[in-house]
Structures are given as structure tokens and as C-alpha cells.
Amino acid sequence: MADSVADRKTAAEQLDSFRDDVLAGLAEPIPAVPARCLYDHQGSQLFDRITRLPAYYPTRTETALLESIIDEVAARIPKGAAVVEFGAGSATKTPTLLRAIAPAAYVPIDISGAYLSESAAQLDADFPELRVLPVVADFVHPFKLPDAVARLPKLGFFPGSTIGNFVPRSATDLLRHFRELLGTGAQLLIGMDRVKPVERLIAAYDDRDGITARFNLNLLERINRELEGTIPLDAFRHEARWNDILSRIEMHLVAVRDVEFTVCGRPFAFQAGSSIHSENSHKYERRGARVLLLAGGWTPIAEWSDPAGDWAIVLAEAQPNRFAP
Secondary structure, three states: OHHHHHHHHHHHHHHHHHHHHHHHHHOOOOOEOOHHHHOOHHHHHHHHHHOOOOOOHHHHHHHHHHHHHHHHHHHOOOOOOEEEEEOOOOOOOHHHHHHHHOOOEEEEEEOOHHHHHHHHHHHHHHOOOOEEOOEEOOOOOOOOOOHHHOOOOEEEEEOOOHHHHOOHHHHHHHHHHHHHHHOOOOEEEEEEEOOOOHHHHHHHHOOOOOHHHHHHHHHHHHHHHHOOOOOOHHHEEEEEEEEOOOOEEEEEEEEOOOEEEEEOOEEEEEOOOOEEEEEEEEOOOHHHHHHHHHHOOOEEEEEEEOOOOOEEEEEEEOOOOOOOO
């Protein structure tokens, strides 16, 4: 009974957060909704389909790289560690890591409770001797790790270049949040996408089959379903753009005509051609990635890249703060 009450409370808190994010974001001079709002159960399933598309290189490239370096990674991880994965989703890359380092516990964290339960149950079945302790939470905001891992050495796992969804200021704050949560001495294994030809980037975020478009438009469906929205879905289309100055792919929901609608009873109006900015995916060169990690309190101690230089996996450490500048 206590667990089910806790689940209901978590769901209610998440709905409040979703409502606040949407209402605040749509009212901004440049309307935008945080990318995390894309990942309800339906959105998570659609994203899982995206990761298997031929043009979507990130998952395929990172998975191959991780498999090729996993012995080197494992040699650097303390025995009996707890793996804490931020934004676990379907946890497709996680088994490779878990098999290599044999941790004492695995803590998957995700905003989508139903999807997290499914992936955690599968890992529980695949690793019967491993303690799997799922946490339903928005990892951007404060939350507590399970007491069972409090005294264990910790490895944060943040694959998929999810850090790229955040503007540099927010990404720095997030990395500092991870450091505070995991503690001094913890390690962070993070995947980061690199800059590449624009045509290849656009193809990865606007596939010919329209799965990414469905993923993006699902945000509007979610608003209608959960926030009493009246958004006409045919009034918006998906668009992926490369912003060279900011070194990022942007996803937008562009109004194809003048449209008015309400969310939670609050009115909004968009002119044809205006958009709701729904996601960023920043791409980092080698030095920029290192500076970002250092600004977030993480010192890179090892770095690997695939032969084509498309992707980087960095192992960083939360070293003690120094008094020297």
C-alpha cells in the first residue's frame, strides 16, 4: 500500500511539473517546452523506434564504441559500485556496462514511470543477482537516491548525448547537480555527440518515415490528453533545423496556419510560421566537451572516440575541490 501511494504522489507531482513547464513555456516570447516533456510512455516508445532507424547514427555509433572500450572502462571502475543511470529509458546500452563491471546495484532514473518499470523488470530478469532499484524522477530536479546505495562507490551513466538537450548554462548546472548527488570521488561515464555535416544531422532528426515527426507531435497529443488542451494537431508540423552559431540541431513544431487553442483553460494563439521550440541537441567538439565537464565539476580522466570521430565517450571524476585557481 505504501508503495502505491508513493507512486500516485509521484505521478501527481510530475503532472504538476508538466503543467507548469507547458504553461510557462508557451507564454514565453520565444515559445518553448523542455525536451523532457516529450518522454511520456508513448514518446519513449517512439524514441526507441527512432534509435533503430538507419539514418539515426547516435545509438548505433555509441553502442559500438561502448562495446569496443568496455574492458578499458571496467578496469577503471571500483568493485562493488552502484551504477546510477540518468534518463534510463529502455536501457539498451546498460547490459553491456553491467556485465563488464558487475556492480552491487543499478539505479535507473527516468521521468516515465510506466516505461521505467518495463525496462527495469527486463533488467531484473536478465541480471537476477543484481539489485535493481528504479527511481521515477525528473533528474533535472532534486531527488534522493535509495538508501541502499548510500555507502557504495558510484558511477553515473549518462549515455546518448542527452547532455546535448540542455543549453550550456543548464548543462553546467545539471552536471553540478549530478556531482552533488553522487558525491566527491564518484565517476561519470557520459556520451557526447560531435559536430558533423549538416545534411547528415538533419537526416537523423527528420527521418523519411516520419517517426521523428510523430515523436515531436506526440507532445501536442500529450498536452491535449493530460492538460485539457484543445490544440488542433493538423495545425502544426515537425521541423528540424541546424543552428550553426549555437552548434545544435533544433526541433520545432511549426504552425501551418493561424491557430488559437487553450491549455488548462488558458488561451494561446500562434501565427502561421511561428513555432514551439521542443528540443535542442548540441554537438560538441573535443575541447568544448572537456570545458563543459570541468565547469560542471567533473574532471575528465579518459576519453574514447569511434574511428570516424562521430562520437565521444568520456569518463570523468568528481575530484576534491582545490583552493588554487
